[in-house]
Amino acid sequence: MIELKKLLLGLSLLLVGTASASAELRVAVAANFLGTMQELAQHYQAHSGQSLMLSSGSSGAFYTQIHHGAPFDVFFSADSRRPERLVADGLALEASRFTYAVGVPLLWSPNSQKVDSNGTVLSQGDFRHLSIADPRNAPYGTAAQQVLQEVGAWETLTQERRLIRAQSIGQAYSQVASGAAPLGFVALSQVKAEDGSIPGSYWIPPAKLYDPITQQAVILSDTQDLQAAQDFLSWMRGPQAVAIIEAAGYSVPH
Incomplete structure (x- = not known):
């Protein structure tokens, strides 16, 4: 009976682990970056097996939705102000915030x-x-x-x-x-x-005519899979992702 319980427990843990690995990572992405993110998602899924569920819209609308409990794991904003505010509001993790692109x-x-x-x-x-x-x-x-x-x-x-x-x-x-x-x-x-x-x-207007469009990403505090979110943002900083982002027409801080 004890051995049977151990076997059932082992199967249960295996099923939980499999469900976690196959669960989609929910990504809110600013509209300007959607096409690039779709390409990145394909490469990341091939690399890791992790699928991404992308939602596209304006950064301001996403900020409001997140404040109202929208179930996202990661937010790719078209600015730095809103990720900073989400961190200050306790809705995002400061250590995860980084600049993934500078828009043109x-x-x-x-x-x-x-x-x-x-x-x-x-x-x-x-x-x-x-x-x-x-x-x-x-x-x-x-x-x-x-x-x-x-x-x-x-x-x-x-x-x-x-x-x-x-x-x-x-x-x-x-x-x-x-x-x-x-x-x-x-x-x-x-x-x-x-x-x-x-x-x-x-x-293309000279950069001196407008404030830099510093686009930042952040992991949300209510993420259902912190490790998966961290793994994805770590890959986003790597050479394959950076090359795709730069080829799309952005600059990336090095």
Whole structure:
């Protein structure tokens, strides 16, 4: 009877371990990084056997959802402010917080003749609407607002109601790509092709025109699998992940 109990206990522990290993890691990822994260997830699953369940949206919306108990294990924000605040609020682990990428915004249009290489189209105003992510929720929207203010176009476009404020940088990209807006501020990673080319026309604003888009990740305090979350973030710092992130159009601190 004792041996039978030991055998059953051993089988029970084995089943628990198997369930833990196969459980999906729940990852909240800022919209600008979704495409890159999808590629990273494929490589990580091949490397570790761990699958990831990705949810995409604006960093501001995720911050609110996490405060209301959204069941995520890891949060990849498009800024550093929200991970810092989650740590301060006791909702994320300080030791896990790190910068995984520095984003690059650009003014883009699928029309090859729409955006000039110096961004003077903004002052000329030869367009009906311009799409940006909502600065209240999305760091790329904040950067777009700062650029528009620096070149003297923000007030005019606002007064003339020519700014379309998308819920996220993903939605801003969709609006421009579909033609709903002729041009807009998107992330370089959203339009950069595998060969490094960028279709259409674009302008990359000088970095001095906006605050750095320092994108940080953090493990949430309520994670159901701390070890799996730590393993994933450790891999994200490694050479394979860094190469994929840089190829997508981001810079990575070394």
